[in-house]
Amino acid sequence: MNAICALLLMFAGGMLQAVLPAPAVAGQTPIPILAALVVHHALTRSRAFALWVAVAAGVVCDSLGRVPLGVSSAAFAVVALLVGRYREEVFESRVATHAALGAIAIPAATLLTALLLAAMRELSVGLPRVLLKVAGAAVLGALVTPMVADAAARFERLIGATPEVRR
Numbered sequence: 001m002n003a004i005c006a007l008l009l010m011f012a013g014g015m016l017q018a019v020l021p022a023p024a025v026a027g028q029t030p031i032p033i034l035a036a037l038v039v040h041h042a043l044t045r046s047r048a049f050a051l052w053v054a055v056a057a058g059v060v061c062d063s064l065g066r067v068p069l070g071v072s073s074a075a076f077a078v079v080a081l082l083v084g085r086y087r088e089e090v091f092e093s094r095v096a097t098h099a100a101l102g103a104i105a106i107p108a109a110t111l112l113t114a115l116l117l118a119a120m121r122e123l124s125v126g127l128p129r130v131l132l133k134v135a136g137a138a139v140l141g142a143l144v145t146p147m148v149a150d151a152a153a154r155f156e157r158l159i160g161a162t163p164e165v166r167r
Contacts, residue, residue, distance in 0.1 A: 005161035006041065006053050009152050013037050014060040026136025027129060034061045035106045035141065036148035038076045039098070042083035043090075044153075054080035067113065068122060075112035079105045095146045102145025103138045110137040 013033040020031045034057040042050040058073025083105055090097045114130045117123040123130075156162070 001159070001161045002045070002049065003052075005156055005159055006037075006049075007056070009037055009155060010034065010053070010057050010060055013057070013148070014064060017061070018064050023136065023140070026140055027132035029110065029133045029136040029140060030065075032102075032106045032109075032137060032140055032144055033148055034058075035076065035079070035109050036098075036102060036145040037152060038080050038109075039083055039101050039105050039145055040149040040152045042080040043087050043097075043101070043149075047081070047084045050080040050084050051077055067117070068120065071113055071116045071120075072109070074116060075109040078112055079109045082108075095150075098146040098149045099142045102141035102143075104141075106141030106145070107134045107137040110134050 013036075017030055017033045020033075022028045022030045038050070038054045038057050041053040045053070054076035055073045058071075058076040059069060061067075061072040061076070062069045083101060090101070111130075111134050114123060114133070125133075
């Protein structure tokens with residue numbers, strides 16, 4: 001049931017991320033709904049399940065844009081592992097926690113994606129644009145992650161998907 005719930009959340013999140021306009025002031029950074037779902041699952045599920053969600057959400061995210069398949073998956077996997085590593089030190093169901101983690105984890109994923117694209121010689125924008133995207137991702141992550149985490153938790157309770165034992 002948890003896997004079906006995660007797939008439904010990723011499908012809905014991918015649709016929303018595709019149709020919501022990317023704010024110009026944030027460097028055309030898309031609204032990070034899929035990345036926020038990765039943060040949510042890294043806080044509430046086992047490390048293996050969060051890693052699976054990160055890879056799947058990365059594939060969905062890459063398929064929405066012009067990024068080579070797997071780049072966002074790698075960035076989201078690193079974020080999921082780091083958030084999962086420190087989840088015992090934070091309050092998992094607090095708005096401030098989600099906002100702070102969103103403000104840190106989502107720009108980290110954006111920066112990792114840019115570094116991977118640069119290493120592949122696929123990065124088509126300069127350093128100032130990358131820094132603007134990272135700053136925009138920090139602001140959007142702080143705003144979006146608490147809302148996405150709350151909506152995901154409500155949906156999980158609605159369909160009866162309970163968090164598994166965290167390891």
